Amino acid sequence: MTVLSDASPAARERTLLWLLAAVQFTHVVDFMMLMPLGPLLMQRLELSATRFGALVSAYTLASAAMGVLGVFWLDRLERKRTLLMLYAGFITATLLCGAATGAVGLLLARTVAGACAGLMGAVVIAIVSDVVPAERRGQAIGTVMTAYALSAVVGVPLGLGLANQWGWRAPFVVLAGLAGLVWLLLLRFLPRVDGHLTRSATPDASAPSSVFTPRLALGWGLTFTVVFASFLLIPYLGAFMVGNLGLSLSDLPWVYLAGGAATLVSSRWIGRMADRLGPSRVLAGLLVATMAPHLLFTHLPVSPLPVVAAVFVLFMTLTSGRAIPTMALVASRVPPSLRGRYLAVNMAASDGASGLAAWMGGLLLSTAPDGALLGFGPLGWLAVALSALSLGLLWIFDGRAARLGATPTP
Numbered sequence: 001m002t003v004l005s006d007a008s009p010a011a012r013e014r015t016l017l018w019l020l021a022a023v024q025f026t027h028v029v030d031f032m033m034l035m036p037l038g039p040l041l042m043q044r045l046e047l048s049a050t051r052f053g054a055l056v057s058a059y060t061l062a063s064a065a066m067g068v069l070g071v072f073w074l075d076r077l078e079r080k081r082t083l084l085m086l087y088a089g090f091i092t093a094t095l096l097c098g099a100a101t102g103a104v105g106l107l108l109a110r111t112v113a114g115a116c117a118g119l120m121g122a123v124v125i126a127i128v129s130d131v132v133p134a135e136r137r138g139q140a141i142g143t144v145m146t147a148y149a150l151s152a153v154v155g156v157p158l159g160l161g162l163a164n165q166w167g168w169r170a171p172f173v174v175l176a177g178l179a180g181l182v183w184l185l186l187l188r189f190l191p192r193v194d195g196h197l198t199r200s201a202t203p204d205a206s207a208p209s210s211v212f213t214p215r216l217a218l219g220w221g222l223t224f225t226v227v228f229a230s231f232l233l234i235p236y237l238g239a240f241m242v243g244n245l246g247l248s249l250s251d252l253p254w255v256y257l258a259g260g261a262a263t264l265v266s267s268r269w270i271g272r273m274a275d276r277l278g279p280s281r282v283l284a285g286l287l288v289a290t291m292a293p294h295l296l297f298t299h300l301p302v303s304p305l306p307v308v309a310a311v312f313v314l315f316m317t318l319t320s321g322r323a324i325p326t327m328a329l330v331a332s333r334v335p336p337s338l339r340g341r342y343l344a345v346n347m348a349a350s351d352g353a354s355g356l357a358a359w360m361g362g363l364l365l366s367t368a369p370d371g372a373l374l375g376f377g378p379l380g381w382l383a384v385a386l387s388a389l390s391l392g393l394l395w396i397f398d399g400r401a402a403r404l405g406a407t408p409t410p
Contacts, residue, residue, distance in 0.1 A: 013132070013140075015189055016131065016189070016190065016191075017128070017132075017140055017143045017144055018143070019182065019185055019186055019189060019190060020124045020127060020128060020144050021143060021144045021145075021146060021147045021150075022147070022182045022185075023083070023087060023120060023124055023147075023182060023186070024121065024124060024144055024145070024147035024148070025147035025150055025151055025155060026090075026175060026178060026179040026182060027090060027113075027117040027120060027121070028147055028148055028151040028155070029151045029155035029159060029175060030090075030094055030113060030117065030172075030175055031059055031060075031114075031117065032151055032155070033155065033159035033160070033171055033175075034055065034056060034059070034110070037159075037160070037163055037168055037171070040163060040168050041055070041106075041168055044167075044168060045102065045103050045106070046103075047103055051103055054107065055103075055106060055107055055110055057355060058107055058110045058111045058114060059110050059111070059113065059114035059117070060114060060351045060352075060354060060355045061114070061351075061355065062110075062111045062112070062113075062114035062115040062118070063114040063115060063117055063118025063119075063347065063348070063351045064118065064347075064348040064349075064351040064352045064355070065115070065348070066114075066115040066116075066118050066119050066344075066348075067118050067119065067122065067344045067345055067346075067347045067348025067349075067351065068344075068345060068348050070119050070122065070341055070344030070345070078192055078193065079123055079126060079127050079130065079193035080127075080186070080190050080191070080192055080193055082119075082123050083120065083123045083124070083127070083186065083190070084183065084186060084187060086116045086119050086120045086123065087116070087120060087179065087182075087183050087186070088183065089112065089115075089116040090113055090116035090117055090120060090179065091176050091179045091180055091183060092112075093109050093110075093112035093113035093116060094109075094113055094172050094175055094176040094179065095172070095173065095176040096108075096109035096112070097109040097110060097113065097169075097172040098169040098170070098171075098172035098173040098176065099169070118344070118347050118348065118351060119344055119347075121347050122343040122344040122346070122347045123343075124144060125141065125144070125327055125331055125343050126331070126343050127190075127193050128140050128141055128144055128331075129331040129332070129336075129343075130193050130336055131191075131193060134332060135275060136275055137275065137328055137331070137332065138270075138271040138272065138273070138274030138275040138279055138282075138324065138325065138328045139268060139271035139272045139274075139275050140271070141271055141274075141324055141327050141328050141331075142267045142268045142269075142270055142271020142272070142274070142324045143267075143268055143271065145267055145271075145323060145324055145327075146264055146267045146268065148263070148267075148320065148323075149260045149261070149263035149264035149267060149320070150260075150264055151260075153257060153260035153261055153264060157253065157257075158171075159171035159174075159175070162174055216333070216334060216338075216342060218393060218396060218397040219329075219330035219333060219334075219342075219346060219397060220330075220345060220346055220349040221349075221393050221397075222326065222329075222330065222390060222393045222394055222397050223326055223330060223346050223349045223350050223353070224349045224350070224352070224353045225353075225386055225387075225389050225390040225393060226283075226287070226322050226323070226326050226387075226390050227323075227349075227350045227353035227354055227357070228353040228354075228356065228357040228386055229294075229357075229383045229384075229386035229387045229390065230319050230320075230322070230354075230357070230383070231353065231354040231357035231358050231361070232357045232358075232360065232361045232379055232382060232383045232386070233294065233297075233298065233361065233376075233379060233380065233383055234319070235358045235361065235362075236361060236362075236365060236373060236376065236379075237297075237312070237315075238252055238256075239371075239373055240298075240373050240376050241255065241308055241312070242371070243367070243368075243370070243371040243372040243373050244300075244302070244372045244373055244376065245300060245301075245302055245303055245308050246302040246303070247305060247308060251305055254305075254309070255305075255308065255309050255312050258309050258312070258313050259309075259312050259313050259315075259316035259317070260316075262313045262316065262317045263316055263317055263320050263321070266317045266321055267320075267321065267324060270282065270286075270321040270324050270325070271324050271328075274324060274325045274328050279324075279325035279326075279328040279329040279332070280325070280329055280394060280398045282324075282325040283322060283325035283326055283329060283394060284391060284394060286318055286321055286322045286325065287322065287387045287388075287390050287391050287394070288387075288391070289318050290315075290318045290319050290322065290387060291384045291387055291388075293311060293314045293315040293318060293319070294315070294319075294380050294383045294384055294387070295380050295381070295384060296311055296314075296315075297311050297312065297315050297380070298376050298377050298379060298380025298381075298383075299377050299380065329397075329398075330342075330343075330346055331343060333397075361379060364378070364379055364382075365379065
C-alpha cells in the first residue's frame with residue numbers, strides 16, 4: 001500500500017485528495033441537479049409528479065442496494081482498479097441520461113448511475129482511510145467532502161444554466177465530459193492502493209458475515225440516525241422558507257448559495273478539529289450544537305431575508321458538518337481488509353436513511369391552502385430527539401462510559 005506519510009511530498013497528498021473530491025463532486029452534482037430540473041423534465045417528458053419522484057428515488061435506492069451487494073466483493077480488488085471501473089460505469093450512465101428519449105430510458109440510466117455512485121463513495125473514503133495517516137484523516141475527509149458544498153455553490157447553478165440555454169440534456173453531457181477528464185487524471189496520478197489485500201487479517205475476514213458483527217453494526221446505526229435526523233428537515237427547507245417565512249422563489253438561490261459557501265469554508269475546519277480533538281468528541285459537540293438551529297429554524301416566524309439566511313447558514317454548516325467526524329470515526333474502527341465492504345454498507349445505511357427520512361417527513365407534514373407547511377415545528381423536535389439518540393449510540397460505539405472523545409486507534 002502507498003502511504004502518504006509526513007515524509008511524502010505534501011503536494012502529492014493534496015493532489016490525491018482533490019482528485020477524490022472531484023469524483024465526489026461529479027456524482028453529487030449528478031444527484032442534486034435532477035431535482036431542480038424537475039419542472040423542465042415533467043414538461044418535456046410528460047411526467048407526472050409520481051413518475052418524477054421515481055426518477056429521484058431510483059438513484060438512492062440503487063445506491064443502497066449496491067452498497068449491500070458490495071459486501072461480497074469490494075475488498076477483494078485493488079482500490080484504484082475498483083474506483084476506475086465504477087467511475088467508468090457512472091460516466092456511461094450519465095451520458096445515457098443525456099441521450100434518453102423517454103422516461104423509461106432515463107429511469108434505467110439513473111438507476112445505473114446511482115448503483116455506481118454509491119460504491120464510488122465507499123471506495124473514495126476507503127482510499128482516504130488507507131493512505132492518509134490517522135492524525136490527518138479527519139482533515140483529509142473534510143477536504144474530500146467539500147465536494148458537497150461546492151456542488152451547491154457551483155455545480156447545480158451551472159447545471160441549471162446549461163439546461164436553460166441548451167435543454168435538459170446538456171447538463172448530463174457536460175458532466176459526463178468533466179467526469180471523463182477526472183477519470184483520466186485518476187488513471188495518471190492515483191497510486192495503487194492494495195495494502196488491504198496483503199495486510200494480515202483474521203482467517204474469516206474475507207467472509208461477508210465478518211462485517212455484520214454487532215460492534216460494527218453500531219457504526220451503521222450511528223450513521224443511519226445522524227443522516228435520518230438531518231433529512232427529516234432538509235428536503236422541505238425550501239418549501240418552508242417560501243410558504244412559512246415569506247421568502248420569494250427568487251430569494252432561494254441566494255440563501256442556498258450562502259449556505260453552500262459557509263459549508264465549503266467550514267468543512268476543512270471541522271476536519272482539522274476532528275484530528276485535533278478526536279472525531280467522537282467533535283461529533284458529540286455537533287450533535288448537541290445542531291439541536292438549537294433545528295428548533296430555531298423550524299419555529300422561525302416570518303422574517304426578513306438576512307435573518308432567514310443567517311439561520312439557514314447556521315443550520316447547514318452544523319448539520320452537514322456532522323458527516324465528517326461520523327465518517328472519520330466509523331472508517332477508523334474497521335481493519336483495512338474489511339474497510340471497503342464496511343463503508344459500502346455504511347453508504348447504504350446513509351442512502352436508506354435519507355430516503356426513508358424524506359418519505360417520513362412528507363407523511364408528517366401537510367400543506368395549507370396558502371402554501372404554508374403544517375407540522376414543521378413538531379418535525380424539528382423529532383429531529384432533535386433523533387440527534388439525542390445518536391448521542392447514545394455514539395457513547396456505546398465509542399466504548400467509553402465516562403466520556404466521549406479520545407482519538408480512536410485505527
